[in-house]
Amino acid sequence: MTHQTVPFFPPKPSRTHEVCGAGALVFALALATRLGGPVLWVREGWKPDLLHPVGLLDFIDPADLLICNTKDQIDVLATAEEALRSGAAPLVVMEIGKPFGLTEGRRLQLAAKEGKATGLAVIPDGMGSNAAETRWKCTPVFDPVDSTLQRWELIKNKSGTLGVWDVRWDATSRRVIMVPPAGK
Amino acid sequence: MFDGMPRRVVSLWFPRLASDRALRLRPVDGPFALTFKHSNANRLYCLNREAEQSGLHRGMSYADARAFCPGLHSRPATPDGDRRFLHILRRWATRYCPWVGLEGDDGLVLNITGSAHLLGGEDALMADLRDRLTRAGFTVQAGLADTRGAAWALARHGEGVAPIGEALTALAKLPVAALRLDDDTSVALQRLGIRSIGDLAAARRAPLARRFGPGLLMRLDQALGAQPEDISPLPDPPHYGVRMTLPEPIGLLADVMEGTRRLLDQLCGKMKTHEVGARQLCVTLRRLDQDHQQVELRLARPLRDPHRILPLFERGLAEVEAGFGIDQLRLEATQVDPLPVQQISHAAHRDKDQLDDLVSRLGTRIGLENIHRFLPADSHIPERSFIIAPAAYSDPERGWSRPRPRPLCLFPPEPIAGTGPQPPARFRWRRMSLTTGRAAGPERIAPEWWLEDDNWRSGLRDYWRVETTQGRRLWLFFTPQAPGWFVQGEFA
Numbered sequence: 178m179t180h181q182t183v184p185f186f187p188p189k190p191s192r193t194h195e196v197c198g199a200g201a202l203v204f205a206l207a208l209a210t211r212l213g214g215p216v217l218w219v220r221e222g223w224k225p226d227l228l229h230p231v232g233l234l235d236f237i238d239p240a241d242l243l244i245c246n247t248k249d250q251i252d253v254l255a256t257a258e259e260a261l262r263s264g265a266a267p268l269v270v271m272e273i274g275k276p277f278g279l280t281e282g283r284r285l286q287l288a289a290k291e292g293k294a295t296g297l298a299v300i301p302d303g304m305g306s307n308a309a310e311t312r313w314k315c316t317p318v319f320d321p322v323d324s325t326l327q328r329w330e331l332i333k334n335k336s337g338t339l340g341v342w343d344v345r346w347d348a349t350s351r352r353v354i355m356v357p358p359a360g361k
Numbered sequence: 362m363f364d365g366m367p368r369r370v371v372s373l374w375f376p377r378l379a380s381d382r383a384l385r386l387r388p389v390d391g392p393f394a395l396t397f398k399h400s401n402a403n404r405l406y407c408l409n410r411e412a413e414q415s416g417l418h419r420g421m422s423y424a425d426a427r428a429f430c431p432g433l434h435s436r437p438a439t440p441d442g443d444r445r446f447l448h449i450l451r452r453w454a455t456r457y458c459p460w461v462g463l464e465g466d467d468g469l470v471l472n473i474t475g476s477a478h479l480l481g482g483e484d485a486l487m488a489d490l491r492d493r494l495t496r497a498g499f500t501v502q503a504g505l506a507d508t509r510g511a512a513w514a515l516a517r518h519g520e521g522v523a524p525i526g527e528a529l530t531a532l533a534k535l536p537v538a539a540l541r542l543d544d545d546t547s548v549a550l551q552r553l554g555i556r557s558i559g560d561l562a563a564a565r566r567a568p569l570a571r572r573f574g575p576g577l578l579m580r581l582d583q584a585l586g587a588q589p590e591d592i593s594p595l596p597d598p599p600h601y602g603v604r605m606t607l608p609e610p611i612g613l614l615a616d617v618m619e620g621t622r623r624l625l626d627q628l629c630g631k632m633k634t635h636e637v638g639a640r641q642l643c644v645t646l647r648r649l650d651q652d653h654q655q656v657e658l659r660l661a662r663p664l665r666d667p668h669r670i671l672p673l674f675e676r677g678l679a680e681v682e683a684g685f686g687i688d689q690l691r692l693e694a695t696q697v698d699p700l701p702v703q704q705i706s707h708a709a710h711r712d713k714d715q716l717d718d719l720v721s722r723l724g725t726r727i728g729l730e731n732i733h734r735f736l737p738a739d740s741h742i743p744e745r746s747f748i749i750a751p752a753a754y755s756d757p758e759r760g761w762s763r764p765r766p767r768p769l770c771l772f773p774p775e776p777i778a779g780t781g782p783q784p785p786a787r788f789r790w791r792r793m794s795l796t797t798g799r800a801a802g803p804e805r806i807a808p809e810w811w812l813e814d815d816n817w818r819s820g821l822r823d824y825w826r827v828e829t830t831q832g833r834r835l836w837l838f839f840t841p842q843a844p845g846w847f848v849q850g851e852f853a
Binding site for chain 2: 199200202203206215217222225226227228229230231232233234235238239240241242243244245246247248252255256259260263264265266316317318319321324325327346
C-alpha cells in the first residue's frame with residue numbers, strides 16, 4: 178500500500194510560514210524532522226509550557242534543539258530574524274503570542290530568503306500576518322484506533338490552492354502520512 | 362679576561378610561613394598551630410613562636426599537643442594556599458631584582474647581582490627586605506653570599522652575610538647539614554668526625570668521593586662557587602590585552618571597527634602562540650573627556666579567529682556614545698580557555714562553526730545564559746528526566762531513552778474536577794469542556810524521597826493518557842494519597 182504525501186508539505190523553503198491550532202507543535206516538529214539538522218526554538222521565557230525533550234524522541238533528537246528564551250515578543254522576532262539571516266539552522270520556530278504587523282512579517286521573509294532557512298511562527302488562532310507564505314491550522318482529531326490523527330487545513334497560500342487533509346504521524350518512518358477522510 | 366660583576370645571591374627562608382599567613386589574616390594571642398590531617402591523624406603542620414616555647418614541635422599529633430598546651434589555638438592548614446602565597450611573595454620580591462626563584466616550599470632566592478646599588482647597597486637592601494617582611498608579620502631568615510648554596514646555608518643556619526669571595530670563611534663554622542645534604546650523609550660525616558663545613562673542605566676529596574659518591578662534593582663545590590648553580594625565575598602568566606592610542610580622536614563606527622580589527626589581529630596572534638581561545642572579551646574606549654566606555658562580548662565557544670570575532674562586536678560598538686571622539690582603544694581577553702591547534706580536516710565543520718557564531722551573536726542580544734539545550738538526566742520523574750543547560754557551556758549529548766510514551770510539552774500541573782481513581786468521563790480544562798474518549802493507564806510514578814520537592818508533596822501519581830473526543834490528547838494524573846486530578850502535559 179502506498180501512502181500519499183501531503184501536498185505543499187514541506188512548505189516552500191526560504192520563506193516564513195505560520196501555523197495555528199492545538200496541533201501546531203506536531204506540525205513544527207514534523208517539519209523539523211523533514212528539514213533535518215539543528216532547530217532553533219525561540220520563545221518568550223516566562224511562558225509555562227515547555228517542550229518535553231523525552232516526548233520529542235519520536236520526531237527529532239533533542240540534542241539538535243536549541244531553545245532561546247527571550248523577554249518579550251520584540252526580542253522573539255529580532256532573535257528569529259537574526260537566526261534566519263545567518264542560515265545556521267535550517268528551521269527557526271518562533272512562538273508568537275500577539276499579532277504582529279506587515280513590517281515584521283516582511284522582515285522575516287527577507288531574512289529567511291537571505292539565509293535560505295525556513296521560518297515557522299506558531300501563532301494563536303486568527304492572529305496571522307499578511308506577509309506569511311502559507312498558514313496552516315492543525316487540530317488533533319479523535320480516532321478510536323489511531324492516536325496521532327490530525328486534520329491539517331491550509332488556510333492561506335500565496336502560491337497555490339487551499340485544502341484540508343487528514344494526516345497521521347508514522348513514528349517508524351518518521352514522516353507524515355495522509356489518510357483518506359473518514360466516511361468517504 | 363673580564364670577569365664581570367661578582368655574583369651575589371640572597372636566600373630567604375620563612376620558617377613559619379603557613380602560621381604567619383594564617384595569623385596575618387586573623388591574629389590570635391598565645392600559642393597557635395595549624396593542623397593537617399595526614400594518614401588519618403591530625404598533626405601539627407606549622408606553629409608560632411609561643412607554641413614552640415611551650416614545648417610543641419612540628420609533626421606532633423594534635424591530641425598530644427592539646428594535652429601539653431591546653432590553651433592552644435588551632436586552625437586547619439591549607440598547603441595550596443601557602444603555595445599560592447609564596448608565589449605572591451615571589452612576585453613582590455621582584456621589587457629588589459628581576460631574577461627571583463622559589464626555594465622549596467618555604468623560601469625564595471634572589472639574584473641581586475648588579476641591582477643592590479639601586480637600593481643603596483647590600484646592607485641597605487637586606488635591612489629594607491627584613492623590615493618590610495617583619496612589618497608584614499613574617500618571620501624571615503636571610504643569607505647573602507656569592508652562591509646559592511652558601512646563601513642557603515647562611516639563611517637556614519644562623520643568618521649572615523658572606524663578603525665577596527669569602528664564602529668558606531663564613532661557612533667554616535656551620536654544620537655539614539647546611540650543605541643541603543640528606544640526613545644519612547650528614548650523620549655518616551659526623552661519625553667520621555667531620556662536623557663542620559670547614560672540616561669537610563679541609564678533608565681529602567678522593568676518599569670522600571669514594572665513600573659518599575659525587576653528590577657530597579657537588580654540594581660543597583656549589584656552596585663554594587667552584588661549580589655553577591642556576592636560579593630559574595618563574596615566567597609571568599601571559600597577559601591578553603592590547604591597546605592603541607590614536608593621535609587624533611575618531612568617532613565613526615567604521616573607524617572604531619577598523620581599530621578593533623587591528624587590535625584583534627594582535628591579540629589573536631598572541632592567543633595562538635599560547636594555544637588559548639577567548640571566551641570573554643572587553644573593549645574599552647577612552648574618550649577625549651577621559652570618560653570610559655566598555656563593550657563586553659561573551660562567546661559561545663573559545664575562539665581566536667579575528668574575522669569571526671569582529672562581526673560579533675558590531676552590535677556593541679554601534680551603541681557606544683563617541684562624544685567628542687575616542688582617542689584610545691584597549692582590547693582585553695578577560696577570560697580565556699585552552700584551545701589547542703587542530704588539524705583542519707575535510708569533514709565539514711562549517712555548520713557547527715556557523716551555529717556557534719549564531720549563538721554568540723544572539724547571546725549579545727538576549728544574554729548567553731538564555732540560550733539553552735536539553736541534556737538527558739537519570740530520573741523517572743518527568744520534570745527531572747532532563748536538564749536545561751546553557752548551550753554555550755555544554756556539549757550536545759545523545760543517548761536519550763524513553764521507556765514509555767511521554768507528552769510533547771509539559772506545564773505545571775493544572776487541577777481539574779474529578780474524583781475516584783478512574784479518569785473523569787467529562788472535565789473542564791482551560792475553559793474547554795472535554796469528554797474522555799479513550800484512556801490508557803495508569804502508570805504509577807513514585808516521588809524520589811531522597812530529594813526534597815514541593816511539587817511532589819502529594820505523594821504517588823498515577824498517570825493516564827487521555828484522548829478526548831474533542832481531539833486533545835492530554836496527560837492526566839491522579840494522586841491517590843491526596844485525591845485529586847491534574848493535567849500536566851499534552852501529547853501529539
